[in-house]
Amino acid sequence: MNKVAEVIPAYTYGTTEIAKSSVSLDELEKLKASAGFTAQDEHFLHMAGEVLADQTQQIVAQWRSGIIASIPNLARHSRTPEGEPIPEYLGQSNLRFQQWILDTCLRPYDQDWLNYQQEIALRHTSLKKNQADGVRSTAFVPFHDIVAFVAVMNETIKPYLASKGNTEEEVAGMHLAWCRSLQMQIALWSRPYFDAAQKSSDHSINEW
């Protein structure tokens, strides 16, 4: 499997450490239908994976240092509650962020993928944030900020998709497949967030 580094801390994709997703493969098929995601998108995502493979560091650097760092309500989630940087946390989560780009493009959307989608979401909710890296930071990333930032990722990925000389049609196909995948992923991530909201005793927070 394509990996962005030899060792990616807490990257437990496909291992027995990961719980089974509460979303079934049958539900995933229905989700694909709702998003218009087809076998052609799988083809274009694989193409995107080849195109993006040696650019993931640059992409995540743009997202984190170029964009998130200057938006206080996003930047705080990789800092202590007092606002101090936690460089190791940022470094480790950036590696996983890079790997997520590859997984989005190159992994088959099977049970392991579904399971890890759930794990990704959980690690942003109050149920599991900070645990994988053993850090003290914000209790959760509000769901709405993740949804909104997807608009930024969808837009800023374009030049990277276009940087390897593919035709306009190929670039458009890769981008459409990327956008459809991210929309499905937000949909999947919302499930653990709902679970966390239901489990929360403090109804004024509710992970929004």
Next chain:
Amino acid sequence: MNKVAEVIPAYTYGTTEIAKSSVSLDELEKLKASAGFTAQDEHFLHMAGEVLADQTQQIVAQWRSGIIASIPNLARHSRTPEGEPIPEYLGQSNLRFQQWILDTCLRPYDQDWLNYQQEIALRHTSLKKNQADGVRSTAFVPFHDIVAFVAVMNETIKPYLASKGNTEEEVAGMHLAWCRSLQMQIALWSRPYFDAAQKSSDHSINEW
């Protein structure tokens, strides 16, 4: 204000029937930052409103009859629990669907807009679905299906944006603004969904 019809049943935008949003204008500004939504997007959305104004019927017909009708897990939400069509419900909600396109493009994103965003979401949750039209249909539209279908709306809106002879740059600008707005709207809609999930006694459902 630009309206798609003289009378739009249960279209209560800006009236005292609509509760105040639990999301503040300050939170909306932060959401804009997370989505990269700027004054330029407002400019392009207004342009999109002019371009789409006489096409809303055709667009909603494509979404409803051309796409949703052939996806069973989406089509059921405008039918009875037994699967019978409810033409009046469909007709009324289609008018509001058309108007939503105009509101997305032409309304200022102010308190009234925030309030109606909350109302739109509530009408898809178990807290308020079917009430505005007095019908018997599914209890709620799962949040994940709405998120996924946004990918379809984002893609299929393109030719309509390009149909009035605007430059490529203008079409791209309108489309980007549209996508950013829809992402913000999903983010806002998730809030009433979380509230509904928290209020639900049946944790196996949770509006997902």
